[in-house]
Amino acid sequence: MKRRDFLTGAAATGAVAAAATASSFPTPAIAQDVRELKMVTTWPKNFPGLGTSAERVAQRITKMTNGRLTVKVFAAGELVPAFEAFDAVSSGTAEMYHGAEYYWQGKSKAFNFFAAVPFGLTSTEMSAWIHHAGGQQLWDELSAGFKIKPFLVSNTGVQMGGWFNKEINSLEDYKGLKIRMPGLGGEVLRRMGAAAVSLPGGEIFPALQSGAIDATEWVGPWNDLAFGFYKVAKYYYYPGFHEPGTSLSCGVNMDLWNSLSDEDKAIVEAACTAENDYGLAEFNAHNGDALKTLIDDHGVQLRKFSNDIMAEIGKISGEVVREVGTENAATGKILENFIAFRDKAVGWGKIADQAYLNARTLPFKY
Incomplete structure (x- = not known):
């Protein structure tokens, strides 16, 4: 055999052997540890402060x-409708959601406490x-029944x-009022005679414009300006x-969560915790302007x-x-845990934040 033929044959044999060896491993092997996760949201795509929080x-x-x-x-409607995000993660259709827990009150009214x-x-x-008075443990127990691990991820x-x-101007003005308000706030207004409904963010403007609703709450000036509510409503009331x-939340499918390494669990938690602080700061930075x-x-x-109202x-x-x-x-x-903590928070708030904020409004030059 000529040397050139030998080398050519050896190279071919080596290539076949390499191919056979490679075929015994997952293809591509380097991709074994890469997971592509779907996060569904209850927000319009890239909506300021809400959709952008999910992206971050x-x-x-x-x-x-x-x-x-x-x-x-x-975004809402791209993979599943806004209010089906929870079910998508619970069932494993998606791995994560970014939303507000009161949207899931049909599963349990207790979810309201975590929004x-x-x-x-x-x-x-x-x-x-959540972090220091037992809230997270209670939230974990509630969500575990739906195969979800929850985290705080932002705040408006x-x-x-x-x-x-x-x-x-009076309580009578609520009677017959058609208003968009989700969660327990909507139930409060129903008891005052209003017709409260829950609508995803993207459906509010057309409902207000068409007269399907007479009023709406959404978030605050920054988000409300983005939706253009000033074009179809005249009066802007406060406080909410x-x-x-x-609180906005990130829910993770429990099967996925349990399969993650301790390192990746810590990363997911850290990412949510960082966004919880960053998101609130963003709302506070933009609302005044x-x-x-x-x-x-x-x-x-x-x-x-x-004050009467x-x-x-x-x-x-x-x-x-x-x-x-x-x-x-x-x-x-x-409820018992929440009320007990609220009582302590109200007491401390009177001599801390509330007292300071009152003092800051006094007529002095600064």
């Missing part, structure tokens, strides 16, 4: 795991309850009272009794609910929130 979490997880977990975000309840906790109080801060086509510090734009450039009329709403809110605890023993346990 996805990017953080992808970068921090060096691509081992590659998260792709699907917002009327006259409930502020953003900082919510984080304190105190929300506005909403957009109205007429002034709200229904959502005093609304957006409110000025609404008033100065678009002629929006800012109105404050009277707020006191009655507060009374009904307490009744509604406490009734949630009668749903079952598990919900009662969550």
Whole structure:
């Protein structure tokens, strides 16, 4: 055999052997540890502060795991409708969701406590309850029944009272009012005679424009300006009794969560915790400028609910929130823990944040 033929034959034999060896491993082998995860959201695509929060979490997880977990975000309606995000993650159709827990109250009314309840906790109080007063453990127990591991992932801060086509001067003005308000806040207004409905964000403007609803709450000036509510409603009310510090959440399919390494679990948790702080800061940074734009450039009329109205709403809110605890023993346990923490937070808040904020409004030069 000529040397050239031998080398050619040897090379061919080696290639066949290499191919055979390679075929005994998964293809491509380097991709064994790479997982592509779907995150479904309840928000319009890249919507300021809400949709963009989901994108940031996805990017953080992808970068921090060096691509081992590659998260792709699907806005409301792209993979599943907004209010089906929870079911998609519970069933494994998607691996993660980014949303607000009160959207799942059809599963259990207890989910409201982990987003917002009327006259409930502020953003900082919510984080304190979840991380240091038993809230996370209770949330884990509740969500585990649906094969989901939940995390705080952002907060809107105190929300506005909403957009109205007429002034709200008395409790009578709520009777027959068609208003978009989800969660337990909607139940409070129903007991006041309003017709409260829950709509995904993307459906609110056309409903208000067509007259299907007379009023709506959404989030706050920054988000409300983005949706253009000033084009179809005249009066902008505050404060938002229904959502005093609304937590957004990231839910992870439990099978996926249990399959992750301790390192990747820590990364997912860290990414959510970082966004919880960053998201709240973003809302607080933009709301003031957006409110000025609404008033100065678009002629929006800012109105404050009277103390009489707020006191009655507060009374009904307490009744509604406490009734949630009668749903079952598990919900009662969550309610008891929540109320106990709220009582302590209110007491401390009077001599801390509330006292300082009151003092800051005094007429002195600064």
